[in-house]
Amino acid sequence: MRMLAALLIAGAVASLSVSAAAAELRVIAVDTNLADIAKQVAGDRASVESLARPSDDPHHVVARPSMIVKLSRADVFARIGMGLDMWADALLDRAGNASVQPDGKGYADCSRGLRALDVPTGRIDPSMGDLHPEGNPHYLLDPAQGILAAGNIAAALIRVDPAGQAYYHSRFLQFGERVKAGLQRWSTALKGLPSRDVVPFHKSWAYFLARFGLREFGVLEPKPGVEPSPGHVGALGQSIKRAGVKVILCESFRSKRWPDLLAGQCGATAAFVPVAVGADPQAGDYVAMFDTIVQRLVSAAR
Numbered sequence: 001m002r003m004l005a006a007l008l009i010a011g012a013v014a015s016l017s018v019s020a021a022a023a024e025l026r027v028i029a030v031d032t033n034l035a036d037i038a039k040q041v042a043g044d045r046a047s048v049e050s051l052a053r054p055s056d057d058p059h060h061v062v063a064r065p066s067m068i069v070k071l072s073r074a075d076v077f078a079r080i081g082m083g084l085d086m087w088a089d090a091l092l093d094r095a096g097n098a099s100v101q102p103d104g105k106g107y108a109d110c111s112r113g114l115r116a117l118d119v120p121t122g123r124i125d126p127s128m129g130d131l132h133p134e135g136n137p138h139y140l141l142d143p144a145q146g147i148l149a150a151g152n153i154a155a156a157l158i159r160v161d162p163a164g165q166a167y168y169h170s171r172f173l174q175f176g177e178r179v180k181a182g183l184q185r186w187s188t189a190l191k192g193l194p195s196r197d198v199v200p201f202h203k204s205w206a207y208f209l210a211r212f213g214l215r216e217f218g219v220l221e222p223k224p225g226v227e228p229s230p231g232h233v234g235a236l237g238q239s240i241k242r243a244g245v246k247v248i249l250c251e252s253f254r255s256k257r258w259p260d261l262l263a264g265q266c267g268a269t270a271a272f273v274p275v276a277v278g279a280d281p282q283a284g285d286y287v288a289m290f291d292t293i294v295q296r297l298v299s300a301a302r
Contacts, residue, residue, distance in 0.1 A: 025042065025046035025075040025160065025161055026046065026049075026070075026076070027047065027049070027075065027076040027077075028050075028078070029078040030051050030052060030079045030088055031050055031052040031058060031080065031085075031276060032276045032279075033140050033277050033286055034050070034140070035049065035050035035078075036286045037078075037146055037153060037175070037286055038076070038078055040150065040171060040174075040175040040286070041150050041153050041157065041175060042171070043171050045167060045168075046075075051067050051070065052276075054283075056276070057251075058080070058084055058085070059225065061087050063091055067088075068091050068094045068095050069095075071097055071100060072096060072097050073097075074099070074100050074106065075160050076100065076107075076153070076157060077108065078108040078152070078153050080111065080137055080139075080140065082116065082135060082136075083133065083137060106160045107156065108153050108156035109152065110148070114139055114148060117139075118203065118206055120133060130225030131224060136203065136206045138203075138206065138207060142211045143211070143290050144179065145207060146175075147179055150172050150175050150176065154168045154169065154171075154172040178287055179286075182287050182290055183211075185291075186294045187212060189294050189298055190214065192298070193214075193298065194301060195244060195245060195246055196215050197217035198215070198216065198245065198247045198248070198297070199216075199220060199245055199247065199249065199268070200216060200219055201220045201248070201250040201251065201258075201259060202220070202221055202224065202225070202251070202254075203221075203224050204251060217240065217243060220233070220259065233261055233265070234265065236266075238265075238266070240266040240268055245268055246300065247297060247300045247301050248262055248268050248269065248300075250270055251274075251275045252272045252275065253275075254272070256272070270300070271299070271300035273293040273297065274289055274292055274293070275289075275293075276289075280292055
């Protein structure tokens with residue numbers, strides 16, 4: 001009898017485990033930054049996957065059929081928005097999952113509530129480069145905006161799983177405190193830079209520079225998304241040399257051709273940094289990614 005009772009208890013526990021696993025929410029994020037933030041908020045109440053890979057250029061993610069399957073099964077979909085991940089729209093349409101459509105309870109546009117920078121005024125046409133009508137979409141490179149994204153994800157999780165409200169709220173607050181501690185650390189480190197000027201490869205860094213009181217001296221791309229030319233690089237190199245700018249700030253997925261050419265002309269250092277969780281062994285999560293960015297920026301400025 002005791003053995004039978006033990007078997008019945010074991011079976012009940014196994015059944016509960018299966019039920020818990022079946023009840024686990026599925027969160028799909030467009031990139032590894034939002035996926036990591038979602039993990040921080042959702043904890044063990046959800047599984048989280050990213051559609052894009054850490055090495056992807058966020059402007060040129062290749063949509064794959066497997067992404068449609070993931071979205072069709074998702075309870076929550078977290079996106080960057082602002083036109084950066086328009087490639088996901090067709091996938092959402094084909095997935096046919098009402099919960100993660102723009103009017104669904106599991107849909108999280110993580111830019112909601114953002115004060116956008118670089119919002120274009122007047123007419124926009126292709127000759128102006130890769131401009132975004134809603135403003136610069138690279139807000140996740142300001143770590144404080146990671147808290148905004150976490151809040152939008154938490155709201156979606158609570159809509160689809162109201163029973164977890166207290167849990168998600170607590171983890172959201174914990175994530176926010178971790179980012180705030182990082183902001184103090186990074187601000188202190190960047191205050192010691194010999195110059196406040198940096199030269200980004202692409203206009204990805206507006207939010208980061210604004211957060212830490214740095215300035216965009218010039219941009220390696222002549223227009224957003226337009227390949228540099230030798231003439232542009234040469235003119236920019238002369239200006240950098242005269243001004244004594246020390247750092248060319250580049251996303252790690254970029255080719256080294258133009259940054260290294262510019263650095264060689266003007267004596268600056270090209271700092272290649274991860275802009276996606278997992279893009280570098282040292283960028284294991286969202287906070288660690290900024291530890292790595294700041295460390296390399298400071299090192300390049302010496």
